[in-house]
Amino acid sequence: MSSIPRDQWYVAAYGREIGQELFGRTVCGEPILFWRTRAGTVTAVSDRCVHRRFPLSEAPSRLVDDQVLCGYHGFTYGADGGCVAVPGQARVPRTARLRSYRVVERDSFVWVWIGDPDAADASRVPRAPWLDAPGWTTVSGMEPLRARFGLLVDNLLDLSHETYLHGGYIGTPEVAATPITTEVDEEAGVVYVSRRMDDAECPPFYAKSTGLSGRIMRWQDIEYTPPCLYKLHSRIAPPGVRPGADGSDPDAFHVEVVYAITPETEHTTHDFWAVARDFALGDQGVSDFLAEQNRTVVLQDVAALDVLERVIAAEPAGCQELSINIDTGGLAARRLLARLTGQGSGASRRRA
The missing domain is CATH 3.90.380.10 (Naphthalene 1,2-dioxygenase Alpha Subunit; Chain A, domain 1)
Structure with missing residues (x-):
């Protein structure tokens, strides 16, 4: 059994570390991609393209407005993790979606919820x-x-x-x-x-x-x-x-x-x-x-x-x-x- 509690909030970064560029950090064994949207909020999704698992935090992947363009084959994702474009076809596969993580920015920290998303409760973030x-x-x-x-x-x-x-x-x-x-x-x-x-x-x-x-x-x-x-x-x-x-x-x-x-x-x-x-x-x-x-x-x-x-x-x-x-x-x-x-x-x- 893992020694890491799963349904918990963990600090992933300082708020100052995350701007309008791609930022990757592994938390509890899960590679997570962060960036700050143009509206100023921090978003977090899985740091692996669903196509061939390329890390989206690695160049030449890049942020275009509030969308992530995979630098390997061009799959493009929105801030909610949903794929909005794939190369060579108009239809986006239904399962082309990155896992999205709940995020709370508080007391200079960026907290991310690891575990069951339905159990995430922002009031449980320690202060x-x-x-x-x-x-x-x-x-x-x-x-x-x-x-x-x-x-x-x-x-x-x-x-x-x-x-x-x-x-x-x-x-x-x-x-x-x-x-x-x-x-x-x-x-x-x-x-x-x-x-x-x-x-x-x-x-x-x-x-x-x-x-x-x-x-x-x-x-x-x-x-x-x-x-x-x-x-x-x-x-x-x-x-x-x-x-x-x-x-x-x-x-x-x-x-x-x-x-x-x-x-x-x-x-x-x-x-x-x-x-x-x-x-x-x-x-x-x-x-x-x-x-x-x-x-x-x-x-x-x-x-x-x-x-x-x-x-x-x-x-x-x-x-x-x-x-x-x-x-x-x-x-x-x-x-x-x-x-x-x-x-x-x-x-x-x-x-x-």
Whole structure:
């Protein structure tokens, strides 16, 4: 059975990646063709001509107005996937139609529905509103991962690895040393993992972007909505500074780190990342620094997970894997993912 949940929304691209030209990306093993129509909406259809399976995203295929002309034999398709012209005959075969995919553009992401089109519900698209909201500045990117998406989920749900893999960037000793709390909202299907450090070293990632130095308060509150969206609500403040009783928190710095975890195939992943901040909003130097730093951190994860994928793929079944207290969030995520693929079950909000 596939480890990839099918009836789900997945991030296929950033909105900025898709214009009035052909753009191909594989999502959950399905090659999909995207473009933005003259009206400004994003359309998505199968990236294979029905005639001889030529990828429509490849030259010399091209977009003519809002129609795709296959560069191999000239089959022409409308934005809904229907074939409107074939070479050498006036009659278009009834079955000459590309699969059309439901698309939602929201929070700077282009989401595509993989699975039964009748089950697509736009209200189920998980939100990350900071990415294009007033009062926030965002940097973002995407890195290809030659590893199954579940390994990235494990990585992000256990941030203790920051101490060791990302030392000198985002990691400090306190991250690994501080216990976590884990809760699971079974009904909503969300995993929450919190680590509150009230006396921690300020890592370079935050020291150079906020101007803080020495000891800080650092809170990491994770919210993971399987299978695709991971949000890290990060709070950084001088020692002793806490939110007011009314919820206001003007003396702290807030960073929202968002990952969209999109399976490309069973063993490769699109690793979308974004960092939104509520400070130094117009400072391009801070933006450039955070973009470079976070991409470095992501590439460190990619290198480690690419190695881990090769190791796991070569191991015989039944090899031992040991889990400890810091793994409760990752184990809860695995259980919810198994439920989405029909391999597990589970109800209510509880501590893991």
